[in-house]
Each structure stands twice: as C-alpha cells, then as structure tokens.
Amino acid sequence: MHDIRLIRDNPEAFDAGLARRGLEPLSASILAADASLRALQTEMQASLAHRNEASKAIGQAMAKGDKDTAEALKAEVAALKTSLPEQEAAEREQLAALHDTLAALPNLPAADVPEGVDEDGNVEIARWGTPRSFDFAPQEHADFAPALGLDFETAAKMAGARFAFLKGPMARLERALGQFMIDRQTNEAGYTECAAPLLVRDEAAFGTAQLPKFREDLFQTTDGRWLISTSEMSLTNAVREEILPDADLPLRMTALTPCFRSEAGSAGRDTRGYIRQHQFWKVELVSVVRPEDADAELERKTRAAESILEALELPYRRMLLCAGDMGFAARKTYDLEVWLPGQNSYREISSCSNCGDFQARRMNTRFRREGVPAGSHHGSGHHGHGHMTKKGANEFVHTLNGSGLAVGRTLVAVLENYQQADGSVIIPDVLLPYMGGITRLTPTTN
C-alpha cells in the first residue's frame, strides 16, 4: 500500500518506480482523484459542522424548555437531510475507489535493484560450492525417486495432479529436513518458533498482499477463509493492527508449515516431479524491524537461509532480482537457487524480500519509537530539559520475509545431489541425527 503523501510530494519518482515495474504512469490520475476527494471531504465536514452546531443549540433549547426555538432550528437543518447523506455516500465511494487503486499497485523497487523486465534481468551476486562431478549420468529426481518412495501415482488417485505420497524413509527424510531447518533457525539464527493458523481471513490475506490481486493463486475454504500459500501470511499478520513497543524490535518469527498454492497460470510448467506442488512444506522466516534496520536484516535473513544450504553442502547461487521479476510486495529480493544436477541447472529454493512499510501500511502495524534524551546531540551545557525524553510519533514498521527453506525443493536437491550410480541416495551428515539410523535411501522393486 502506497502512502498518498509520497505521491503528492513526488509524483515523478512514483511514476518512475512504476515504470521500473513495467507499469504506466498513474500519479496524475491518482492525484486528480485525491484532490477531488479532499475537496469533497472539506465540503462534507462543513456540512457536518453546521449540523453539529445546530444540534447542540437544539439540545440547549430543549433543556431550557424553549420548544419554539428548537423547532425552528430543526427546520433549518432539515435541508441537510438530503444533501448530507449524498455527500457522505460520494465521499465513501471516492475514498474506496482511491483505496482500491492504491491497493492494486505493487511496491516500488529499491534504488539498488537492477533494471529488467523478467528473470533474464536478475543479477548473480554470489556462488557457493562446487557442483559435484559424477562418474555416471545424474538422473532427474522424477526418474529415480519413485523407486525410493516418492510416489505421484498414489497421490493422484486421491488428490489429482501436483500432489505426492511419500513412503518409508523418503517421508522420514522430508520430515528430517523440516526439523533440521527449523531447529537451525531457532537455535542459531535467533528466530522464535511459531505454530500458526493455516487458514486465514480476508484481512490477513490483504495485509500481506495476496489479496486483492492474486486470489486465483489461493485455495479458499467453503466458509470463506484462505489456505495459506506461505506462512508469511500467518507470521506477518501476527502483528497486524498493533503498536509495538520499540524494545520489542526486531521481531523474528519462524514456522514450519504446509503451504497451499493453486498454481493457476502455471499449467504445463514443472508438471513432472516434486518441484511445483499444490501442497508443500516450508520453513518461513519473518522479521519485523525498525525502518533503519531493514537493509541489514535482509542480508541477515538471506544468510540464515544460505546457512541451511551450506550445512547440507548443496551448491547454490544468490540472485538479486531485477525490478520486473520481484513479487508484488517486495522492494528488494534475493533468490537463492540450488544446483540440481539432474536438471543441470540452478532452481529457486528460497526467496528473501524486504517489503519496507508496504505490508505494515496494509496491516496498520506501527511501533512507538523510544525518545532520545534531549540535548544528547549537543553534548553539553544545555539543561532544564536535560532529562526529558521525547516520545516519537508512531511509525510504520518494516517487514521482511524469506524461506529458510522450501522443504520440498530441498528434498529434490538432496536427492539429485546425493544420488549414487545404483539409484540409492546417501543421507547428508547433518540430517543423520534426525534419521533414526537410516544412512541411505535404497531403491526397491515392487
């Protein structure tokens, strides 16, 4: 959600930001609507003031028992009975229209985000690890994993395409990955483990900006709730409509949850294998921070995600997304792409974004900045107010989110990177404590 005041103050910058997103300039029409709305509000408030004044006088006249005066005043205000509701209705309508316009616009890219219209404009920032050299032709997981217990046909019988049924050590391995990740984020990266609702209301989906534009990507329940497409929805909305104490920031939350995506519009993409499913597990990392801390927090968060890949010894690269490829709510995003030898390519496994105050405005999440001692900038001499602290105004927080990591895709990466010539898969060392003695997935013929 955009701040109308920023658009008023600097319409050129706003349009330039939209242009980087590949959108037409809108400041002129927005400002025209804004001016019209404000004129209407001024007019309406004058009517209200008139009415309130008269109503007060009526009350006083009635109190004195002066019925004639009261009746006269009532007649005078009667004219407002038709005009005021009209003004109010028009105001409501214009306000809603302006709100809808602003709510449908994506966040503006940060200054250091590269230009570009699609993924070809993304910039590789760093690369970690060396892809393993195989003495056999590495397979795609979709080809060898079914023999290890990753079963798409069984799932299709009950649920259709884009679902999987995991059996035996394969199911255990996926669970191990999730446990490992959330333990790591909780114990080492300083995130607080949360267990949150998987179904949320409209307001929450609006807050993180899945609504109103992307409803077709979500599943909806019969009672109108939405299945979360990411626990970013549940975690970020934990602070909706809050005024947080300064001392509570930064807030770092993590959760291991299933995610549900309709994958509308991705027909034909990644139809084979476990890359793109309607349901998948993910460890999410959400931060709520002071504005000045957001940039550093994005780096910190991205490192928290990368540390999982490094612990699993999975080669990856860090991409800085270009303006045209970023998600709706983001002002800057790093994607982590893991090496998949079976596909001979890097594939997205995590996305870490700084959303600035974009979601905070939608959720109305603010914090009250602690006052600084007056005169602390000057250092000396000044007293009298020397001990006074000035409470700052409420400010919007900044929010960040990132995957740490997508569990399903990490399973794919482990399978493909740790595959052996005989079709088995060696369990990475860091997962062994979670595997109950299993050290290798071995193919079965059945």
Add this chain to the structure above:
RNA sequence: GGAGAGUUGGCUGAGUGGUCGAAAGCGUCGCACUCGAAAUGCGAAGUGCCGGCAACGGUACCGAGGGUUCGAAUCCCUCACUCUCCUCCA
C-alpha cells in the same frame, strides 16, 4: 450445534439519546518538595483525516459495518471476537 453474557482511552472500569473525546482509579510524563529516593501536592497526556506557513480551527473514532434521529458510546440490524453453561469431538 444449543443457551446466555460481554467488547469503552496504556490498563481496570463508570456512563442518562443532547457541551461525552468520554467519570474515577491505576500506570506514564513534567513541575514542586528532597542531598537523592519514597510519600505527598500541582499539572500534562489518545489516534486518523481535512483546511492553514503557523498558531490553530474543523471532522471522525467508545469491537467492525450499516440504519433510526435535528443529534447515537447510549436505540435497531448484520458481522467479528471474548467468556460461561450444555452438546459434540482429536
């Protein structure tokens, strides 16, 4: 699923259709007293929006949204949430 009770400012909690943005207490902040603190006394203090260079003025907000009325925290409707009892259930 059935029956009932609630939702008021940072917290507790009054509130009659007519100077109610809202009593009171607690907490917070400032000042006084004190070497300092406690205690005490005095005082201050909500948020959004509109207009204004500003001082300031106007307007809205008593869970949310509608309605009745000249006027709604107060009356009516819808919704959300909380609590109690019953029922059901992992």
